[in-house]
Amino acid sequence: MHGLQESGWVVDESAAAAVRGIRDVFDQVVAGGFRAEKVEGASDEEIDAMAAAQGVRMVPAALREVLRILGKQGGAWLPGAGFGISMGAQDKEYALWCVEEAEERGIAHGMRDPQGLLAVLDAAASSYVVVDGADLAEADPPMWVLVESGEVTRRHESVTAWFALTGEGVMDTRRMLAERRAHGCRETPGEASYRW
Numbered sequence: 001m002h003g004l005q006e007s008g009w010v011v012d013e014s015a016a017a018a019v020r021g022i023r024d025v026f027d028q029v030v031a032g033g034f035r036a037e038k039v040e041g042a043s044d045e046e047i048d049a050m051a052a053a054q055g056v057r058m059v060p061a062a063l064r065e066v067l068r069i070l071g072k073q074g075g076a077w078l079p080g081a082g083f084g085i086s087m088g089a090q091d092k093e094y095a096l097w098c099v100e101e102a103e104e105r106g107i108a109h110g111m112r113d114p115q116g117l118l119a120v121l122d123a124a125a126s127s128y129v130v131v132d133g134a135d136l137a138e139a140d141p142p143m144w145v146l147v148e149s150g151e152v153t154r155r156h157e158s159v160t161a162w163f164a165l166t167g168e169g170v171m172d173t174r175r176m177l178a179e180r181r182a183h184g185c186r187e188t189p190g191e192a193s194y195r196w
Helices: 013-031 045-055 059-071 088-104 159-182 189-193
Strands: 005-006 009-012 080-083 118-123 128-131 143-147 152-156
Touching: 009 013, 013 059, 013 159, 045 059, 059 159, 088 118, 088 128, 088 143, 088 152, 143 159, 152 159, 159 189
Parallel strands: none
Antiparallel strands: 005 009, 080 118, 118 128, 128 143, 143 152
């Protein structure tokens, strides 16, 4: 296998491309005014411990890179969401309840290995972003959204596409705050996440 050594990990070319894609998204948002120091990344050991807590042995390269960037503290990138290395066995269990609800209602969902899924994000304990267990070996796999009502949707074609969409949200917030500033509105705590 042709690969490169990165932080003690041997990474193949598709994984290296996935890592670059995630870095490019983050760098673009930082170039647009986001303060990189407002997020905190996780170590590979912390990422592996999170995966082990959920009973999975691997984390896709693109997702691992997202977690290296903001796996400990997502700040304005993922406000109000459970995310990163805080995601554990209970989060996975709750995500699986969404799949079970779909199956009980006879809703076809298309996940191939829900029992092996990796829960990535918990939005208000009713909606989860996950990677199907069948896709964990991919460098940049699709992301699924599971809702407690039984809605199970393959929502994003890749981790990179999901991360880029969340990055757009960060920049939309900056634009909204800039408009408020231009109209003389009082400063808000959210403005500290950006350069002005």
